[in-house]
Amino acid sequence: EIHLAESGGGSVQAGGSLKLSCVASGVTVSGYCMAWFRQAPGKEREGIAYIDSLRGTTYVDSMKGRFTISRDNAKNTLYLQMASLVPEDSAMYYCAAEITSRCHRSSWSRNRTYTHWGQGTQVAVSS
Secondary structure: OOEEEEEOOEEEEOOOOEEEEEEEEOOOHHHEEEEEEEEOOOOOOEEEEEEOOOOOEEEOHHHOOOEEEEEEHHHOEEEEEEOOOOHHHOEEEEEEEEEHHHOOHHHOOOHHHOOEEOOOEEEEEEO
16 A cells, blocks of 8 residues: 655745655655645645656746755655745645556646545745
């Protein structure tokens, strides 16, 4: 059974930084595409960053230059480095994974692309 566990969330002031981690167990992530999603209260869960098995990355436009997704296959871990945070970044952040053969860059930001999800880590940014 695949288990994804996010950590690294917390409270930070606007302009600050946080680094989220997502540790996978029950699977070797090198054969998976992975992504970060977030969900703010009253809003749908949205994809914000994606990384494929070859470490190719894609971001939603509003995150480019502020967020960096990376992976360490040896540690079975996905990361999201977040900088220049603003209150609008406050949300529950989730990691997601799908076996590479079922991944398509054109659908990376869709929730239904991914079979495996973590429980989320909360990020709160104050002004």
